[in-house]
Amino acid sequence: MKAMIIEGYGGAELLKMSILPVPQPGPGELLVKVHACGVNPVDYKIRQGLLPLGLTFPIILGYDISGVVESIGPGVESFVPGDEVFYSPELTTPGGYAEYHVVSEAIVSLKPDGLSHAEAASIPLAASTAWQALFDRACIEAGDVVLIHGAAGGVGSMAVQLANWAGCEVFATASTSNREYVEELGADVVIDYTSANFVEVVREETGGQGVDMVLDTVGGDVLARSFETLAPHGCVVSIAPENLQGASMEALRAAFFKNAELHCLFVERRRDTLDALARLLERRFIEPLVEEILPLDKVANAHGRLETMHGRGKIVLRIVEE
Amino acid sequence: MKAMIIEGYGGAELLKMSILPVPQPGPGELLVKVHACGVNPVDYKIRQGLLPLGLTFPIILGYDISGVVESIGPGVESFVPGDEVFYSPELTTPGGYAEYHVVSEAIVSLKPDGLSHAEAASIPLAASTAWQALFDRACIEAGDVVLIHGAAGGVGSMAVQLANWAGCEVFATASTSNREYVEELGADVVIDYTSANFVEVVREETGGQGVDMVLDTVGGDVLARSFETLAPHGCVVSIAPENLQGASMEALRAAFFKNAELHCLFVERRRDTLDALARLLERRFIEPLVEEILPLDKVANAHGRLETMHGRGKIVLRIVEE
Known part of the structure; x- marks a missing residue:
């Protein structure tokens, strides 16, 4: 699969496209085809090596995902292939700058009705x-x-x-x-x-x-x-x-x-938080705030904007055309 | 009534015995005959002028009282004369280095059964x-x-x-x-x-x-x-x-x-807190810890001990012999 990776800590120029094997879901895990991935300040903080997470290279960043369940591991109870889902990967696991992503079902929720994948990918981390x-x-x-x-x-x-x-x-x-x-x-x-x-x-x-x-x-x-x-x-x-x-x-x-x-507060990935947010999004009590949608290979631009500007709303990477 | 007062901020030598009129209870207030008064670090902090409470001289210190209701003001609902009570006066009101004290019934509780006034006067401020x-x-x-x-x-x-x-x-x-x-x-x-x-x-x-x-x-x-x-x-x-x-x-x-x-936390004077403590004291789940009992005119000694020692337990002033 295509994935944007870093192989060392430093500037946005280190982000590079790579081909990696598609990961396989273990017990309680989902394989998700990533349609969109939100970009957050935590992405460039990890890229700069500012967070002591004990990660090993290559690192795939990206902690806001919306996509479709491709397959499920043993013991998964809440999802079936074809489900549209959104979630925020744990910082200690690979992120969503990639075509596929494996995640524990415990932190996943069904994508809110009426939202595009790009809109849904703007939600989990910031809104949780x-x-x-x-x-x-x-x-x-x-x-x-x-x-x-x-x-x-x-x-x-x-x-x-x-x-x-x-x-x-x-x-x-x-x-x-x-x-x-x-x-x-x-x-x-x-x-x-x-x-x-x-x-x-x-x-x-x-x-x-x-x-x-x-x-x-x-x-x-x-x-x-x-x-x-x-x-x-x-x-x-x-x-x-x-x-x-x-x-x-x-x-x-x-x-x-x-x-x-x-x-x-250090946000916790929890399905119940996403479920609550999904209900409010479906009723339009709160709105997704997508400022810009970029293709995966332009992620360095997104980092640059987040690092230097007093931005509004979210920048989202589109991995699959909707 | 006899009362130990200070007429300016400074050392323990400023504490002096004085004769003041017995205060009268207003609406919702009790006049309490003070039997014992606990001494706390806050006493010498106020004496030294360290707390911005906006008090006016003369100041009567002492924020742990056990005594007997002498009379009640209009509208008092929870107490009658003769009730044995314990409480911590608000820091912004006169304290208990005196023979009588007026207090809002809202922060007063019945003295725990089986405790002396000296023991009860060791409880409210610290235990609350x-x-x-x-x-x-x-x-x-x-x-x-x-x-x-x-x-x-x-x-x-x-x-x-x-x-x-x-x-x-x-x-x-x-x-x-x-x-x-x-x-x-x-x-x-x-x-x-x-x-x-x-x-x-x-x-x-x-x-x-x-x-x-x-x-x-x-x-x-x-x-x-x-x-x-x-x-x-x-x-x-x-x-x-x-x-x-x-x-x-x-x-x-x-x-x-x-x-x-x-x-x-800045402790709040609340009857429900004292009620809970009273039940535990009556069942001997917790014990009062009275280290020393002194007469009112020796209060300067108590201040000196609190200011200079790593004390254990409480020092209590006995105002009425039991």
């Missing part, structure tokens, strides 16, 4: 992260006030839609050029982080009460200052273990007198 | 903190593995007993001289922090798995290193917003790949 942050960790409810950092990004844009669906009042930070986009996603108050201090804006707009939950997609100083925006018993969920060196734990002082919580 | 950390925030269950820092102290000694009662495996840190004491409270593994690295001991003793919950009563570096001891989905509950300046948020990196939580 947003879902688990909002609902599994922060347990947000209708009427809660939430603040979402980096609201135009992959996780942030899904979080804004999900929090809006849940009936929350949504504060969101974004750059000037993404203000309108984030408003259209459902944010009630968009804070332009290039010109405004989000701590002050939240204080003013909530009459000093603060927000019930902050989703931090940035880390470092943004994480540290987020505690100042919390209401009593509020919580920060962070998905960004970056830029922490320079930030002092002194920032936590504000959290004590508020009985606040910090949840450090 | 331990309860809320273990059960309301960390939600520990039988079979969980917990690590309790400062296990010989007021909060730590209650936490060891409560975690033992709950069926947890209890790791505890203590100084050399308190090892045996903490073992007797119910700790399974006592780590002498003067000679051993608690991160390494936990790793060895749990076969690399880590603990489900850490109760941090120390702050700073101990808080930072505690994340390294956690099992996946574990949590740290800290009650110590101290010594944070020097600690880097880099310590949180270990928390991300474990999907860990940090709860910052």
Whole structure:
């Protein structure tokens, strides 16, 4: 099968097309014909060697897959060949920059009705992260006030839609050029982080009460200052273990007198999360946000864009023409 | 009434006996004849002016009271004169270094049967903190593995007993001289922090798995290193917003790949917490730990001991002879 691989850590120029044997499904596993594969920041972070995952070369990146079950291994209970599925491969296993992919059925869900493979491949990683942050960790409810950092990004844009669906009042930070986009996603108050201090804006707009939950997609100083925006018993969920060196734990002082919580989230691949998202996608409560579709051999372009731009929506690789 | 007051922030020598009018209970309030008042570290922290509570002088300290309801204000529903009660006054209201005290009935509970007033006055603040950390925030269950820092102290000694009662495996840190004491409270593994690295001991003793919950009563570096001891989905509950300046948020990196939580706890005065503790005290599942009983006019001695020693158990002021 065709696959884009890397044989060492470094720049996007290391990505190269290769021919590899089609993998075979073991017990509890599916062989999936990959139709589309989403590209995420974690792809270039692994390519650069920034994550200590203990992988061996050649590495196939790509952690958002939509495709069709080609065959099943022994003991598979939930899927048959021909099923259209979507999922996020574990980071410790081969990814989806390839024509075929083997995955444990435990982390796979049926592709939402009405979505193309490209649309479905934009969902699993970012939307599961947003879902688990909002609902599994922060347990947000209708009427809660939430603040979402980096609201135009992959996780942030899904979080804004999900929090809006849940009936929350949504504060969101974004750059000037993404203000309108984030408003259209459902944010009630968009804070332009290039010109405004989000701590002050939240204080003013909530009459000093603060927000019930902050989703931090940035880390470092943004994480540290987020505690100042919390209401009593509020919580920060962070998905960004970056830029922490320079930030002092002194920032936590504000959290004590508020009985606040910090949840450090590393998304878990779970079928139940995907099942929930599929229902909302089918009912159009949330929308896939595909910005660009590229062929597999142009994946280096996608990496370049993710590394250098304040992007909106997702870039998806099309492996099979629909 | 007699009351020990301070008229300015500073050393223990500022504590002085004074005669003040007996306060009168307002709507929903009780007038309590104070029989015993526990002394806590928060007492000397307020005396030193370390807490930004916005208090006005003269200040009556003392946040652990056991006594008898003398009279009730309008609308009181749960108590009648003659009831024996125990509770922790809010830090923003006058404390219990006095013969009488007025309190909202909402934070008061009936004194546990079988306990003296001195014993009951050793309970509310420390044991409520331990309860809320273990059960309301960390939600520990039988079979969980917990690590309790400062296990010989007021909060730590209650936490060891409560975690033992709950069926947890209890790791505890203590100084050399308190090892045996903490073992007797119910700790399974006592780590002498003067000679051993608690991160390494936990790793060895749990076969690399880590603990489900850490109760941090120390702050700073101990808080930072505690994340390294956690099992996946574990949590740290800290009650110590101290010594944070020097600690880097880099310590949180270990928390991300474990999907860990940090709860910052500032104890809340709640009748339901005291009611739960009273049932356990009556059944002798947990024991009051009164180290010394002093008369009210010797309170400066109690402050001195708390400020300078690695104490065990509680010091209680006896206001009425039993």
